[in-house]
Every structure is written in structure tokens, then in C-alpha cells.
Amino acid sequence: MLLDAVILVLREVLEAAFLLCVMLVFGQVLALRSRWVGLGLLLAAVGVALYAGGMQGITDALEGAGQEVLNAALQMTVFLLLMPVLALGVIAARRMRQCGRVLPGLMAAAVGLALVRESAEILIYVRAFSAVDEYRLGVYAGSALGLGIGASAGVLAWSALRALRPARAFPVCLGLLAVIGAGMVMQAALLLEQVDWLPAQPPLWDSSWLLSEQSLLGQLLFAVLGYEATPGPVQVALYVGSLGLAALSIWLGYRIGGRANDTL
Amino acid sequence: MRRSGWFALGALLSLLPTQALAATPVYEIEIRGHLFFPEELRIPADTKVKLRVHNRDATPEEFESYELNREKVIMGGRSASIFVGPLAPGVYPFFGEFNPRTAQGRILVVEGD
Numbered sequence: 449m450l451l452d453a454v455i456l457v458l459r460e461v462l463e464a465a466f467l468l469c470v471m472l473v474f475g476q477v478l479a480l481r482s483r484w485v486g487l488g489l490l491l492a493a494v495g496v497a498l499y500a501g502g503m504q505g506i507t508d509a510l511e512g513a514g515q516e517v518l519n520a521a522l523q524m525t526v527f528l529l530l531m532p533v534l535a536l537g538v539i540a541a542r543r544m545r546q547c548g549r550v551l552p553g554l555m556a557a558a559v560g561l562a563l564v565r566e567s568a569e570i571l572i573y574v575r576a577f578s579a580v581d582e583y584r585l586g587v588y589a590g591s592a593l594g595l596g597i598g599a600s601a602g603v604l605a606w607s608a609l610r611a612l613r614p615a616r617a618f619p620v621c622l623g624l625l626a627v628i629g630a631g632m633v634m635q636a637a638l639l640l641e642q643v644d645w646l647p648a649q650p651p652l653w654d655s656s657w658l659l660s661e662q663s664l665l666g667q668l669l670f671a672v673l674g675y676e677a678t679p680g681p682v683q684v685a686l687y688v689g690s691l692g693l694a695a696l697s698i699w700l701g702y703r704i705g706g707r708a709n710d711t712l
Numbered sequence: 713m714r715r716s717g718w719f720a721l722g723a724l725l726s727l728l729p730t731q732a733l734a735a736t737p738v739y740e741i742e743i744r745g746h747l748f749f750p751e752e753l754r755i756p757a758d759t760k761v762k763l764r765v766h767n768r769d770a771t772p773e774e775f776e777s778y779e780l781n782r783e784k785v786i787m788g789g790r791s792a793s794i795f796v797g798p799l800a801p802g803v804y805p806f807f808g809e810f811n812p813r814t815a816q817g818r819i820l821v822v823e824g825d
Binding site: 452455456503504507508512515516569572573576577580638641642643644648649650656660661662676677678 | 736760762771772774778779781782783784785786787788790792793794795796797798799800809810811812813
């Protein structure tokens, strides 16, 4: 039970921790006050409690498609929030002043919703299995370990990004936020296929012989890039389209922000 | 005339989104004591099927498969539907993420079944 809990929690935490740490560095490079982090975590806590508490009803909603549709909506919303974050971030960097409360607010919402998506499952698992006497210790200890390892990986990624010069860290953050967002859109498409809201098609390729999704590297690349070993044409098109939208947002930011400041 | 009318209707139906057709085969899977019954399910190739997963345990389970790109939490004592396919022939393992050591199963996709 202990090891199962470690793996389950770690898998979910990795994704959320990675987005959070890239956002933290993004905010730090832009010299934003870090209040948005607290707001994001508060939003996540409320959201997770509501989600996990309402799981029965959510699952049965929309003729059994509720869980998938809600998760897909959460991930699509995170992506849509990331687009103005990219544009406003670039504008803020160009003009070297902050865009009021809008940017931190959007960042808090994106991180909060992503955390809801990733941690609701952990809460459901921990709550149910810690109620069984023989599992309790393993579930608590394993979850704590998984959380610890996931958080450490996040801190490691954060330090690596912080070690870069701000002029380098900023475009790296932009790029990472773009691929994280595109990965979320692709996952949302898979969820909608699962309930037959989107037609499922045969995969375009199978790269599991090269890199399995189950391997450690596969899991890491999934968390960062949304790696799928057997993506269908819809997923690939959405992934590429989302990256295009992200590039457009960044371009818009540079366009509006002008070339007033060349430090970032 | 009547036959061509049916033919036209058929052609029209084939253009509709797949969910409009009720012909999707349904397969039942049960979770009992953190095990899948049956643990091996044969489904036809190139066909979309609907899995009805019934969780008879009191604890929740997450149906998960990397090969099928599927994941769904099923609360204790509840059932859930998961659409799978169309798939190429092969073996597609699935597992219960909350009890991965015991809850293991696989879908065998076979030609012309």
C-alpha cells in the first residue's frame, strides 16, 4: 500500500508542482508580489474540497460523462488563462512595470484550477483508503512521501530556473508555460474521447517502444510536455494548434509591449 | 424505390456522429476485492465499444490504462462507462490505480470476433 500511495500521489503532484514552479519563477522575474500564490492555493483548497465532496454527483452528471467533462473543462480553462498570462507577462517585462492586478489574478486562477484537477483524485484516494484500518498507515506515509518527492522535484526545477539569468529565464518560462498548456488541451481531448464526446481515432504513431509513458522519463515528459506514446490525429492537431495560440499570445505581447525595454 | 430510400437513409446515418448510433457493443467489467472480473476481455478490432465498469467494493477505484489512454475514478458501489476503440488488434493492459498490484486486467483486441 505504501508504495502504491507514493506512486499515485507523486504522479499527480509532479504535474501540478511543475506548473506552480514555472509560474513562481515567471512571477519572480517580473518582480510580482507573491500574494497571488496564496490566492491560488486558497482557490485550490476550496475547489478540491468541493470536487472531492461532489464526486458521486459529478460522475453521474451528463449521463455519466460528468467527471470527464469537468476535468476537460478545468484543463481547457487553465490553458485559456495561460494565454493572457503569456501576453500580459511579455507586456509587463517590456515596460518593466506591472499590469495591475490582472496578471497575478490570472496566474492564481490558472494554478488554482490546475491544482484542483490534479489533487482531487489524491483526496478521494486518501480519504477512502485511510478509513480502512489495515491501509491507514501505508496510505498516510506513502502519500506524505509522494508529496515530498513531488515537491522536491518542483523545488529542483525552480532552483534550476532561478539559476538562469532573468533575461534567459523569462523566455524559458514562456516556452514551458506554452507546452504545459498545450499538454493540458491534449489531455482534455483524451477525456472527451473517453465519453464519446469526441470521436476516437487510431493513433498516428506508437512511440512506446522508444519511450514508455510508464517509465520515469515518460512520466516526467508527460508532466512537462504532455507526452503521449500513442496520440491520435485530434490530439496532435490540438497540441500543435495550442502551441500556435501560445506563440500568437507571446507575439501579441511583444507587439503591444513595444521594444521600450530590451533587458528581457 | 423503397430500397433506395433505405439506402439513402443508411448513407445519411453513416454521416452522423458515432454516438447517435445505438449499436455500440457494451462489455461489463466488475471490480470485487480489488480485482477485475473478467480480467481478460476480448473485443473486436476496429470497433468502438463501451465498457461498463461496476465497482462492487466499498472503496473507490481508478480504472487506468496507458495503452488505451483512459482514466476514470469509480466511487465505491458505483458504475461508470468508458468508451474504448476503435483499436488495432493487440493486447491493451489496464489496472486499478488505487490497487495496482491486484487490480490488473487486459483487453484483447482480436480481428473479426
